[in-house]
Amino acid sequence: MELLPLELRASLPPLGAQADNRDPIVYVRFRLPRRGWVWFVTEGSPNPEGTDFCFFGFVVGMFGAEWGHFSLSELNAAQSPVGYKVERDANFQRGPFSCVVRGPVGAQHF
Numbered sequence: 001m002e003l004l005p006l007e008l009r010a011s012l013p014p015l016g017a018q019a020d021n022r023d024p025i026v027y028v029r030f031r032l033p034r035r036g037w038v039w040f041v042t043e044g045s046p047n048p049e050g051t052d053f054c055f056f057g058f059v060v061g062m063f064g065a066e067w068g069h070f071s072l073s074e075l076n077a078a079q080s081p082v083g084y085k086v087e088r089d090a091n092f093q094r095g096p097f098s099c100v101v102r103g104p105v106g107a108q109h110f
Contacts, residue, residue, distance in 0.1 A: 012041065016043065025042065025097075026097055035080045036062055037060065037062070041057040043057070058101060
């Protein structure tokens with residue numbers, strides 16, 4: 001499955017568009033199976049050279065969770081020790097951060 005099909009890419013607000021929103025809309029969820037990494041995308045834009053696509057969102061990893069920037073090339077390159085690659089959650093329904101990221105991880109970063 002393609003990580004970022006054109007129609008999904010076009011639906012993302014550009015970087016910075018939700019900067020003032022206390023409860024931004026999460027549009028996409030990526031995950032790395034069996035490693036616990038999850039990326040919740042709130043914004044995205046092509047890089048200035050047009051060679052990559054840059055995201056902003058909430059990242060949950062092995063050592064914690066935080067808001068930050070990451071790129072499509074980084075997601076495509078990420079792999080677990082046994083060869084799992086990052087996947088897009090095709091069943092994910094966009095929604096406000098407070099509804100999408102639940103539990104202690106989401107609550108402490110809202």
